Amino acid sequence: MTTLQNDIFLKALRCEPVSRTPIWIMRQAGRYLPEYRATRAKAGDFMSLCKNTDFATEVTLQPLDRFDLDAAILFSDILTIPDALGLGLYFETGEGPKFKNPLTDARSIQNLPRIDVNTDLQYVMNAVSSIKKALNGRVPLIGFSGSPWTLACYMIQGEGSRDFAKVKKVMYGQPELMHQLLDFLSDIVSDYLLAQIEAGADAVQIFDTWGGLLSESAYRDFSLRSMERIIERIKPTGVPIIMFTKGAGSWMHLIKGSGADCVGLDWTMNLGRARDQLGDNIAVQGNLDPSFLLTDEEKIDEQVARILGENHGRPGHIFNLGHGITPQVNPELVKFLVDRVHDLSFLQES
Amino acid sequence: MTTLQNDIFLKALRCEPVSRTPIWIMRQAGRYLPEYRATRAKAGDFMSLCKNTDFATEVTLQPLDRFDLDAAILFSDILTIPDALGLGLYFETGEGPKFKNPLTDARSIQNLPRIDVNTDLQYVMNAVSSIKKALNGRVPLIGFSGSPWTLACYMIQGEGSRDFAKVKKVMYGQPELMHQLLDFLSDIVSDYLLAQIEAGADAVQIFDTWGGLLSESAYRDFSLRSMERIIERIKPTGVPIIMFTKGAGSWMHLIKGSGADCVGLDWTMNLGRARDQLGDNIAVQGNLDPSFLLTDEEKIDEQVARILGENHGRPGHIFNLGHGITPQVNPELVKFLVDRVHDLSFLQES
Numbered sequence: 001m002t003t004l005q006n007d008i009f010l011k012a013l014r015c016e017p018v019s020r021t022p023i024w025i026m027r028q029a030g031r032y033l034p035e036y037r038a039t040r041a042k043a044g045d046f047m048s049l050c051k052n053t054d055f056a057t058e059v060t061l062q063p064l065d066r067f068d069l070d071a072a073i074l075f076s077d078i079l080t081i082p083d084a085l086g087l088g089l090y091f092e093t094g095e096g097p098k099f100k101n102p103l104t105d106a107r108s109i110q111n112l113p114r115i116d117v118n119t120d121l122q123y124v125m126n127a128v129s130s131i132k133k134a135l136n137g138r139v140p141l142i143g144f145s146g147s148p149w150t151l152a153c154y155m156i157q158g159e160g161s162r163d164f165a166k167v168k169k170v171m172y173g174q175p176e177l178m179h180q181l182l183d184f185l186s187d188i189v190s191d192y193l194l195a196q197i198e199a200g201a202d203a204v205q206i207f208d209t210w211g212g213l214l215s216e217s218a219y220r221d222f223s224l225r226s227m228e229r230i231i232e233r234i235k236p237t238g239v240p241i242i243m244f245t246k247g248a249g250s251w252m253h254l255i256k257g258s259g260a261d262c263v264g265l266d267w268t269m270n271l272g273r274a275r276d277q278l279g280d281n282i283a284v285q286g287n288l289d290p291s292f293l294l295t296d297e298e299k300i301d302e303q304v305a306r307i308l309g310e311n312h313g314r315p316g317h318i319f320n321l322g323h324g325i326t327p328q329v330n331p332e333l334v335k336f337l338v339d340r341v342h343d344l345s346f347l348q349e350s
Numbered sequence: 351m352t353t354l355q356n357d358i359f360l361k362a363l364r365c366e367p368v369s370r371t372p373i374w375i376m377r378q379a380g381r382y383l384p385e386y387r388a389t390r391a392k393a394g395d396f397m398s399l400c401k402n403t404d405f406a407t408e409v410t411l412q413p414l415d416r417f418d419l420d421a422a423i424l425f426s427d428i429l430t431i432p433d434a435l436g437l438g439l440y441f442e443t444g445e446g447p448k449f450k451n452p453l454t455d456a457r458s459i460q461n462l463p464r465i466d467v468n469t470d471l472q473y474v475m476n477a478v479s480s481i482k483k484a485l486n487g488r489v490p491l492i493g494f495s496g497s498p499w500t501l502a503c504y505m506i507q508g509e510g511s512r513d514f515a516k517v518k519k520v521m522y523g524q525p526e527l528m529h530q531l532l533d534f535l536s537d538i539v540s541d542y543l544l545a546q547i548e549a550g551a552d553a554v555q556i557f558d559t560w561g562g563l564l565s566e567s568a569y570r571d572f573s574l575r576s577m578e579r580i581i582e583r584i585k586p587t588g589v590p591i592i593m594f595t596k597g598a599g600s601w602m603h604l605i606k607g608s609g610a611d612c613v614g615l616d617w618t619m620n621l622g623r624a625r626d627q628l629g630d631n632i633a634v635q636g637n638l639d640p641s642f643l644l645t646d647e648e649k650i651d652e653q654v655a656r657i658l659g660e661n662h663g664r665p666g667h668i669f670n671l672g673h674g675i676t677p678q679v680n681p682e683l684v685k686f687l688v689d690r691v692h693d694l695s696f697l698q699e700s
Binding site: 163165168169172173212213214215216217218219247249250251267268269270273287289290291292294295296299306322326328 | 513515518519522523562563564565566567568569597599600601617618619620623637639640641642644645646649656672676678
């Protein structure tokens, strides 16, 4: 096992003091980088990029060569599991993910096949091993999955949606059926994250992109409950778990008891108040509005200072955006952000 | 002046005790009603429906004839002001609102014309007067406007958007310019709501549909600040003001000081906790997830009981959805909802 040369990300996840605030960026290997676009053009479509071990490794490392980031994240998609279940994931240019065969009724849910993540999603584990080797201990590697609720959203709706009305109709109208689907998915997501850890992931993140569409009680009973099942399965490995529900601003009291080591915050929340509510033993990750990367150095500088100020020097803060980086961003401003977070937090510490 | 036959909505807005919880439904005159679709077909496009006094009056009263609602709301659109400013509002089938001439630079913002709401938006005041007359005191009439921030979103982006990145780029990058636009719009919205009150509106609601896309500090400095300017202008009339920011779950401590008489809550918030944070002198409105209207009587019944339970009998609760009703809803279930809110809250009181 290679020793990590930079472990401040893992230390911060354990709420241990660090010399400077670690930073990584959601979707850091993405379209805003010309080298990413070049590799993607060679690979063809998005899923071919994910499924090719060499290409997936290459794009994962690209942002690390440009920026002083403190973690790498597996290049993959949040919807690999439904794809492996036969739903036929595809991407139309300029649009979000879609499924050729969405779930349409109780029967299609009950007939979902059992899968073995190590064979049916072998390409993901291959990518994890390959990236891990290529990193050679530079920084830790984050594995990830979509949350069961978020997977279910796309599996039933068949595509992105403003309100996911079809999915909510099932959830609110046939809660037992939704629980059946979410339990089924929780088991696979657990297996999937455990396999990524086995292949070398140093931390894992659960992306609950659509949890914030629910009422508080539905979030607790459907989305959070299924993530807690997963956390229980991962916990014995000792590998830290980041849970990120977009739009969870008023639910910190529920999330506090989830067992997650770190809570991802979107940009609408005051990071300091979230920490006050979560207590000293849970780290937080976030939470710059990605749109600030469309402005200039001065504006970004102000926001870095504001967010570090909200954290008030408490151990257990990982800087990140509050959502994925967008394609229009100038990479030079990303470099500025990363360096500024390091410099300013170093000054604060000393 | 006609005496109101049913004033429980206005009493609840003042946090006075009422015999049963009042209810109205955002977008209650809408496509889920066959009689609405019939009138709309006669009118042609959506804006022709808004601009024709007789048609606007007709559709405003349609839901009151079917359901035992405690308030009527002016039939209009949140984007009438930008339309009057010459931006050319239009609707494409199945899509949201769009503008032919969005704001593209500082010059286009600075060159916005001064308008007189009583002449340039006369059709709205005509509708208010006509509806008021047709209501003949049955229930109070609510006037409304989009919030300055929400108007600015559409005026700069030119259409709906997931992240309104163009708008945020202006706001975060050129805050003075954004303040200039928001101040300009705040003055017009104030004039507009005052003119609606003059024409007969018994209460007004500010729809801040996109405030929830902001960081907490940006919400405070841009969206909330401009709504507070409006509230200050309306306050002397004594007409109650409802402020509804979608996605404001973690900002109740800011909203508390806004001067609004009533705070609209989306369905993600726990209504009881929102009330705890807002205190006893501010009413709340909400907050059933509209998707429950796609289920059945039993499920709706459970949710009505849950929400009334969260309110715990406190004066100052107006039942509503957490967002507008959707076209797929069966009107029979709306009838069930309205009656159930009345029956169950009456039982709780006695």
